[in-house]
Amino acid sequence: MPAFDEMNGFGQGVRPAYRTIQAWLDSSDPENLKRLQKEAEFLFRRIGITFAVYGDAEAEERIIPFDIVPRVLTGSEWTALSKGLTQRVTALNRFLADVYGAGEIIRAGVVPADLVYQNPAFRPEMVGLKLPHDVYVQIAGIDVIRTDDKDFYVLEDNARTPSGVSYMLENRDVQMRLFPDLFAETRIQPVDNYPDELLASLRSVAPISAPAEPTVVLMTPGPLNSAYYEHSFLADKLGVELVEGRDLFVLDEVVYMRTTRGPKRVDVIYRRIDDDFLDPMVFRPDSVLGIPGLISAYRAGNVTLANAVGTGVADDKAIYTYMPEIVRFYLGEEPILKNVPTWRCREPDSLRYVLDHLPELVVKEVQGSGGYGMLVGPKSTREQIEVFRAKLTADPDGFIAQPTLALSTSPTFVGDGIAPRHIDLRPFVLTGADKVRIVPGGLTRVALKEGSLVVNSSQGGGTKDTWIIEDPADLPSPSSLSQSQSQAEG
Amino acid sequence: MLSRHADSLYWLARYVERAENTARLLEAATRLSATPILAEGGRNEWEMAVDGTGTLDLFHQQHAEATQRSVVDHLAFSHANPSSIRCCLDIARANARSVRTALTMDMWETINSGWMETRGVNSPNLTRQELSDFLSRVKELSLRFDGSAYRTMLRNDAYYFLRLGTFIERADFTARVLALKADVLDPSRPSIGGSSDYFQWSWILRSVSALTSYHWVYRDNLKPNLVAEFLILKAEMPRSLVSCYENVTLNLDSLSRDYGRQGASQRKARMLLGQLQDTTLPGLFAIGLKEFLERFILDNANLGNTIAEQYLG
Numbered sequence: 001m002p003a004f005d006e007m008n009g010f011g012q013g014v015r016p017a018y019r020t021i022q023a024w025l026d027s028s029d030p031e032n033l034k035r036l037q038k039e040a041e042f043l044f045r046r047i048g049i050t051f052a053v054y055g056d057a058e059a060e061e062r063i064i065p066f067d068i069v070p071r072v073l074t075g076s077e078w079t080a081l082s083k084g085l086t087q088r089v090t091a092l093n094r095f096l097a098d099v100y101g102a103g104e105i106i107r108a109g110v111v112p113a114d115l116v117y118q119n120p121a122f123r124p125e126m127v128g129l130k131l132p133h134d135v136y137v138q139i140a141g142i143d144v145i146r147t148d149d150k151d152f153y154v155l156e157d158n159a160r161t162p163s164g165v166s167y168m169l170e171n172r173d174v175q176m177r178l179f180p181d182l183f184a185e186t187r188i189q190p191v192d193n194y195p196d197e198l199l200a201s202l203r204s205v206a207p208i209s210a211p212a213e214p215t216v217v218l219m220t221p222g223p224l225n226s227a228y229y230e231h232s233f234l235a236d237k238l239g240v241e242l243v244e245g246r247d248l249f250v251l252d253e254v255v256y257m258r259t260t261r262g263p264k265r266v267d268v269i270y271r272r273i274d275d276d277f278l279d280p281m282v283f284r285p286d287s288v289l290g291i292p293g294l295i296s297a298y299r300a301g302n303v304t305l306a307n308a309v310g311t312g313v314a315d316d317k318a319i320y321t322y323m324p325e326i327v328r329f330y331l332g333e334e335p336i337l338k339n340v341p342t343w344r345c346r347e348p349d350s351l352r353y354v355l356d357h358l359p360e361l362v363v364k365e366v367q368g369s370g371g372y373g374m375l376v377g378p379k380s381t382r383e384q385i386e387v388f389r390a391k392l393t394a395d396p397d398g399f400i401a402q403p404t405l406a407l408s409t410s411p412t413f414v415g416d417g418i419a420p421r422h423i424d425l426r427p428f429v430l431t432g433a434d435k436v437r438i439v440p441g442g443l444t445r446v447a448l449k450e451g452s453l454v455v456n457s458s459q460g461g462g463t464k465d466t467w468i469i470e471d472p473a474d475l476p477s478p479s480s481l482s483q484s485q486s487q488a489e490g
Numbered sequence: 491m492l493s494r495h496a497d498s499l500y501w502l503a504r505y506v507e508r509a510e511n512t513a514r515l516l517e518a519a520t521r522l523s524a525t526p527i528l529a530e531g532g533r534n535e536w537e538m539a540v541d542g543t544g545t546l547d548l549f550h551q552q553h554a555e556a557t558q559r560s561v562v563d564h565l566a567f568s569h570a571n572p573s574s575i576r577c578c579l580d581i582a583r584a585n586a587r588s589v590r591t592a593l594t595m596d597m598w599e600t601i602n603s604g605w606m607e608t609r610g611v612n613s614p615n616l617t618r619q620e621l622s623d624f625l626s627r628v629k630e631l632s633l634r635f636d637g638s639a640y641r642t643m644l645r646n647d648a649y650y651f652l653r654l655g656t657f658i659e660r661a662d663f664t665a666r667v668l669a670l671k672a673d674v675l676d677p678s679r680p681s682i683g684g685s686s687d688y689f690q691w692s693w694i695l696r697s698v699s700a701l702t703s704y705h706w707v708y709r710d711n712l713k714p715n716l717v718a719e720f721l722i723l724k725a726e727m728p729r730s731l732v733s734c735y736e737n738v739t740l741n742l743d744s745l746s747r748d749y750g751r752q753g754a755s756q757r758k759a760r761m762l763l764g765q766l767q768d769t770t771l772p773g774l775f776a777i778g779l780k781e782f783l784e785r786f787i788l789d790n791a792n793l794g795n796t797i798a799e800q801y802l803g
Contacts, residue, residue: 046603047595223587232590242591247492258493260647260801261749 003406016472065462071444084336094330096136121312133433138306140429159315164443166230175465189440189468195237201432214267250293253300345396354401440468497802498589503655509578510632513625518696536561563614592648596638604631650741661734672780675714735763
């Protein structure tokens with residue numbers, strides 16, 4: 001059966017949300033679209049929106065391909081989704097406060113102790129530390145997909161240093177620049193307040209000792225990092241300094257930055273650098289990117305790190321499988337967003353099933369990310385499968401497996417015309433002291449290769465502008481929408 | 491602002507300015523190579539261009555002879571010469587990238603697109619037309635960069651550090667070009683006569699794009715002492731040492747006003763400006779033009795170090 005298409009459903013005609021897009025595509029000359037697609041690429045390169053691919057020295061800077069056909073969701077679809085996201089991220093934060101605190105969920109037997117305490121991402125340094133307002137994950141990127149017009153499934157929670165939000169903002173900019181007419185016909189919820197929402201969230205979790213106007217900085221590993229463009233872009237939009245480790249130092253458990261006016265105290269660090277590299281005195285001693293003494297200042301409560309240290313224990317693929325239970329445990333609610341059914345290979349029965357069904361499953365490393373180290377059974381050769389079978393048998397705890405989902409497709413410009421390509425969506429969820437904020441939209445990633453299900457930019461994926469539009473007036477009654485509300489999000 | 495960012499802005503401006511200056515030197519050399527050979531101990535116009543960038547020793551380590559080919563390679567494209575246009579633009583862009591948040595979009599796009607446009611050009615075997623196109627693009631990059639800084643940047647410390655880089659680099663370049671030819675500008679030197687002197691003087695002016703403006707200011711033929719006066723003492727000439735130092739002082743003063751604090755840089759700059767303003771043409775030649783310029787080059791470099799110590803550390 002062909003996958004659900006965001007524009008054409010299962011072939012029963014254009015869905016109301018996509019009417020504008022359909023009309024636009026019908027009336028557009030393919031040659032003209034081709035030209036605009038090229039122009040978009042030129043714009044991205046000139047603005048310098050590039051990323052680096054690890055292990056590819058030739059292509060020091062590449063651009064992530066931008067597809068000119070937007071992905072559209074209606075207001076009611078978004079409302080349902082954003083409720084689910086708020087619930088999920090709230091549970092993630094409660095879980096982290098618990099595992100670094102009383103550990104109730106473990107004592108209750110809901111999550112196995114070894115999955116938490118033996119987890120390489122678990123940071124003993126965090127145990128017993130009280131964070132401002134108990135917020136651990138200030139910025140989360142939750143990857144969701146769907147296979148029909150009913151439910152969104154969470155594919156992955158990203159609770160460490162999720163990236164991609166600059167594409168959400170730049171894609172909208174470029175889309176508006178190239179297709180101003182398209183925007184005249186549709187009301188699309190804006191995303192450009194994201195930096196304001198982010199800054200508000202970051203300020204709200206400043207240490208209690210910080211002044212009323214806390215100093216926020218964005219910390220980058222430097223220009224060689226693959227997401228450096230995004231770091232500089234965000235720092236610019238936030239109006240905060242973009243610092244590297246060498247710009248900061250710690251004196252008497254307080255963090256300062258070196259400025260042309262002398263040392264200046266820093267209260268909140270939005271860090272886009274992994275835990276391992278933060279402080280050579282605590283984590284990797286060979287890290288030259290970090291700040292000696294940072295963790296002492298952190299533990300003294302003199303600086304907030306966003307996200308907190310040790311959040312990785314909540315977003316790995318082994319913990320993922322427990323997310324529905326985690327939501328129920330802390331919130332006493334049924335999870336709004338579903339998990340993709342997952343086999344935990346650490347459980348013998350599951351392992352047996354997985355080994356018997358490798359050609360139809362997607363197998364992922366528990367610790368992997370970015371689409372590296374995964375097996376997509378139906379797209380793999382027999383040899384690849386056998387190689388993976390050996391890895392899996394050697395270390396079952398290191399893997400999970402999922403059915404190969406028919407991710408929904410969206411019309412995409414592919415060189416000689418429009419064709420359906422598989423997509424996912426990464427909305428960005430901000431948690432502050434006061435509330436959870438989600439800018440209506442996110443990053444839609446698209447697998448540009450025909451039939452491919454891997455949307456990661458490092459694996460040939462592209463991106464799209466993501467539109468949340470007002471519900472079309474004649475939208476059929478949302479019997480097919482679960483938990484949906486008819487009013488648009490404010 | 492972050493000291494590291496101030497440092498990047500300062501060097502960004504210096505390298506953009508240096509790329510432009512080198513382009514102008516190459517243009518002057520190209521032009522001069524189309525005129526009769528100068529009677530000056532076999533030094534040709536190409537070698538003079540290399541000397542103008544202060545990289546003559548480096549050049550001779552790699553090339554036996556100064557020809558158009560070897561000099562264009564050295565000054566425009568060589569990775570072995572850290573002051574080549576190619577290296578200047580690479581370093582400028584790397585600095586710009588590390589300090590993007592302090593640049594406006596227009597400035598970043600100028601640097602980035604200029605860098606992309608010129609990086610494809612890298613053969614020393616260019617035709618004259620191709621070379622000329624390349625040099626025009628480099629100058630255009632610098633002009634656009636300067637213009638977009640002037641038109642789009644907030645007037646705050648970032649702007650002042652950027653400008654300091656521009657004017658300190660520019661003063662250094664003007665002084666170097668003059669020092670190179672100090673002997674032919676000495677009025678007491680017996681003239682070789684004829685067109686050779688004229689070519690030398692006009693080369694100096696061309697290298698800093700000052701030939702036309704010289705005529706506007708003096709309404710006279712080229713005279714060596716006036717060429718020296720024009721490029722050292724004339725405040726209305728934007729590449730003169732005095733004009734560069736008016737701007738250096740102005741930007742350092744703005745910085746100290748914003749920061750509410752004066753330091754060694756402000757004092758040094760004001761002293762150097764005072765010296766330049768108090769100098770007269772006869773005084774200049776009494777000290778000896780070459781000595782004067784060599785001391786200036788040192789003082790200027792020292793001020794750069796003082797700025798680094800005071801703000802960029």
